[in-house]
Amino acid sequence: MSSTAPSQRRLQKELMSFLKEPPPGVTVDSDLTGQDLSVWIVHMDGAPGTLYEGEKFQLQFKFGSKYPFDSPEVTFIGGNIPVHPHVYSNGHICLSILTEDWSPALSVQSVCLSIVSMLSSCKEKRRPPDNSFYVKTCNKNPKKTKWWYHDDSV
Amino acid sequence: MAINFCCSHVKTKIHSPAVSCEGYDLSNLLSNDPLHREKGFLAEGFIKPPVSIFVDFFCYVNISHVLVWTEVGRQKSDGLELYVKTGSAAEKGESSHSSQGHGGESIVRIGSCRLKNESGLMLRKYTYRTEPIVPSNFLVKNFNSSSRFAVQNASSLEIKIYSTANSTVPALKRIEIWGNPSHSCSKEVRKMISDLWNRANSIVDRQPPDIKQADKKLKEEDSKPTSVENENSVPDEFLDPITCEIMAIPMTLPSGKVIDLSTLEKFNDVESTWGRAPCDPFTGISFTKTRFAIPDSALKSRIDQFLVENGHLKQFKGVGRTVGHANLNHSILIGKTSEVELAKKHLSDSSIPSLGISAFKTHNSSSVFKDGISHSQSTSRDHGKESLSGKNENCDSENLNDQNRTNVKRKSCEQAVDTSKKMKTSSFLSLKDHEDMLEDTLDSAIGSVLSGLPSFLKSSAQPSVSKDRDSERHACKECNSVSCLFSLPCEHLLCRSCLVKKSSEKNEHMKCITCKLSFNSGDVKRFHNI
Numbered sequence: 001m002s003s004t005a006p007s008q009r010r011l012q013k014e015l016m017s018f019l020k021e022p023p024p025g026v027t028v029d030s031d032l033t034g035q036d037l038s039v040w041i042v043h044m045d046g047a048p049g050t051l052y053e054g055e056k057f058q059l060q061f062k063f064g065s066k067y068p069f070d071s072p073e074v075t076f077i078g079g080n081i082p083v084h085p086h087v088y089s090n091g092h093i094c095l096s097i098l099t100e101d102w103s104p105a106l107s108v109q110s111v112c113l114s115i116v117s118m119l120s121s122c123k124e125k126r127r128p129p130d131n132s133f134y135v136k137t138c139n140k141n142p143k144k145t146k147w148w149y150h151d152d153s154v
Numbered sequence: 155m156a157i158n159f160c161c162s163h164v165k166t167k168i169h170s171p172a173v174s175c176e177g178y179d180l181s182n183l184l185s186n187d188p189l190h191r192e193k194g195f196l197a198e199g200f201i202k203p204p205v206s207i208f209v210d211f212f213c214y215v216n217i218s219h220v221l222v223w224t225e226v227g228r229q230k231s232d233g234l235e236l237y238v239k240t241g242s243a244a245e246k247g248e249s250s251h252s253s254q255g256h257g258g259e260s261i262v263r264i265g266s267c268r269l270k271n272e273s274g275l276m277l278r279k280y281t282y283r284t285e286p287i288v289p290s291n292f293l294v295k296n297f298n299s300s301s302r303f304a305v306q307n308a309s310s311l312e313i314k315i316y317s318t319a320n321s322t323v324p325a326l327k328r329i330e331i332w333g334n335p336s337h338s339c340s341k342e343v344r345k346m347i348s349d350l351w352n353r354a355n356s357i358v359d360r361q362p363p364d365i366k367q368a369d370k371k372l373k374e375e376d377s378k379p380t381s382v383e384n385e386n387s388v389p390d391e392f393l394d395p396i397t398c399e400i401m402a403i404p405m406t407l408p409s410g411k412v413i414d415l416s417t418l419e420k421f422n423d424v425e426s427t428w429g430r431a432p433c434d435p436f437t438g439i440s441f442t443k444t445r446f447a448i449p450d451s452a453l454k455s456r457i458d459q460f461l462v463e464n465g466h467l468k469q470f471k472g473v474g475r476t477v478g479h480a481n482l483n484h485s486i487l488i489g490k491t492s493e494v495e496l497a498k499k500h501l502s503d504s505s506i507p508s509l510g511i512s513a514f515k516t517h518n519s520s521s522v523f524k525d526g527i528s529h530s531q532s533t534s535r536d537h538g539k540e541s542l543s544g545k546n547e548n549c550d551s552e553n554l555n556d557q558n559r560t561n562v563k564r565k566s567c568e569q570a571v572d573t574s575k576k577m578k579t580s581s582f583l584s585l586k587d588h589e590d591m592l593e594d595t596l597d598s599a600i601g602s603v604l605s606g607l608p609s610f611l612k613s614s615a616q617p618s619v620s621k622d623r624d625s626e627r628h629a630c631k632e633c634n635s636v637s638c639l640f641s642l643p644c645e646h647l648l649c650r651s652c653l654v655k656k657s658s659e660k661n662e663h664m665k666c667i668t669c670k671l672s673f674n675s676g677d678v679k680r681f682h683n684i
Contacts, residue, residue, distance in 0.1 A: 010398040068396055069424045100428055104396040105436045
């Protein structure tokens with residue numbers, strides 16, 4: 001496997017460390033990611049003791065050629081998209097570290113951990129207030145959205 | 155078959171009234187974990203001898219010999235006394251947990267010692283048939299003759315540390331108490347103990363291969379990615395933590411992390427698109443005058459060494475190597491020219507006789523400098539040759555031993571030769587350039603300096619000076635000579651000879667020939683061509 005894109009080596013390392021010590025309740029679909037490192041599918045279990053206990057979610061990570069300087073494109077996919085004030089019904093996530101607060105020092109593991117904690121700290125299951133409007137009008141790529149991070153508590 | 159009773163498998167218990175240091179608990183002495191066993195026992199810092207340690211056996215034991223290691227690191231117990239608690243036969247064998255009080259029990263001293271340079275004590279039965287293996291540097295003693303019967307029926311062993319070397323903390327590295335269940339024990343108890351011991355031993359025997367297999371597995375796991383990527387051989391410290399590539403110019407960040415300069419620049423480019431100032435990617439704290447990234451030259455040299463040694467490997471072919479030669483030469487050049495300029499200033503300020511000497515001096519020093527360069531050049535070349543020949547020799551010697559390895563090595567040597575050749579030529583070129591440039595600047599500098607000298611040097615100075623544009627601007631307006639210039643109030647220049655001519659022709663009203671402005675001889679100033 002020759003590393004052509006500059007991000008390949010980093011992704012390979014991240015995959016290895018992810019497989020070695022995955023965050024609790026999170027597994028990477030290594031069959032799918034093994035073929036193409038630029039798209040990862042991550043399975044996530046709702047943390048026990050939270051509103052999402054027992055639920056299973058799927059996250060899709062898409063890495064651009066500028067990764068790790070540019071943030072990955074992270075969306076929920078599959079049948080079960082968590083009902084959460086920061087997750088739109090099309091799977092887009094309103095999380096600052098996925099766009100402007102991204103740092104190359106972050107990794108897939110830390111992003112997964114952030115999303116797990118975002119879900120875990122939720123107190124009421126509901127969609128974002130502007131969900132229906134956003135889902136109709138938004139770009140396919142959540143990074144193209146100009147997010148307004150109005151809530152720091154969750 | 156002898157059993158080591160100082161082992162948790164045979165239900166031995168250990169206790170002491172003394173507090174032990176954290177991590178150096180008494181239980182280490184019984185532990186089966188080699189890591190714990192390695193540490194041994196250390197009393198807490200404030201504990202002074204005597205310290206007693208009691209080893210209670212599950213049944214009565216016929217002790218054959220006792221081994222005590224007394225050094226933990228630099229802590230050493232050097233005065234030991236050993237006692238055995240004994241009881242009459244029938245009491246313990248039947249009911250192991252019912253203590254009979256003082257009735258049938260007695261405490262007997264089985265031995266004592268004062269260690270000097272020895273690292274431990276071995277107490278043994280005088281009549282012990284098979285000679286136990288004595289660890290090196292051990293003091294060997296027999297049990298006290300009076301304790302002969304007591305050691306055959308011991309229910310517990312007490313080790314009393316009554317003195318420590320250099321007033322260190324009471325310490326015991328390890329204890330081994332070898333023996334068999336006493337004859338007074340019931341058959342069941344004896345069988346149980348030997349079963350326990352056998353099982354424990356089989357575990358111990360089984361452990362090494364298990365560990366080896368685990369190691370192998372680990373190694374296999376490690377080697378898998380190596381075969382795919384051939385990347386794991388690179389030490390982690392050489393890799394940029396963000397891009398995971400080998401660093402070309404490692405920079406230490408204020409957070410202490412080291413990343414490549416290119417990564418930092420890229421990161422700061424991205425940060426600037428968000429309107430943020432350059433900062434540490436790990437902390438997000440922006441750089442200031444006192445808080446910024448500095449190059450890690452030590453790491454850089456280690457990376458370079460690694461790359462030179464492993465440069466033949468495929469995966470290192472694309473790795474960028476930055477060599478800062480050009481800048482270095484430039485700085486030397488600047489340094490030298492500034493020196494020349496200083497000399498120039500000095501010359502123009504001083505009187506004529508000293509001028510010649512110091513001019514001569516500058517010339518000399520320049521030639522010395524040149525010599526220095528050529529010398530260093532030649533030495534560096536020699537050095538290169540030496541190292542190359544050394545490598546070749548290495549190759550030859552290896553050749554005799556192992557052909558395969560030699561091939562690899564030779565390849566690496568060839569690579570090294572190639573790279574060093576490249577490096578040599580490049581450095582040679584740069585040196586040559588440098589030399590030429592230096593010569594040019596020196597020539598012009600000396601020329602301009604010499605141009606300030608009086609007429610006896612004029613002929614020699616003029617040709618070189620006439621090339622110099624700067625000095626062309628500062629030339630006499632009448633004869634175009636550049637030596638010994640004077641400036642008129644109108645800031646036009648005249649040389650001394652023309653000025654003298656003028657002053658002899660018209661005493662009072664001298665006029666500048668360019669602007670026809672009249673001037674007095676008192677207004678004329680010496681012009682220094684700096």
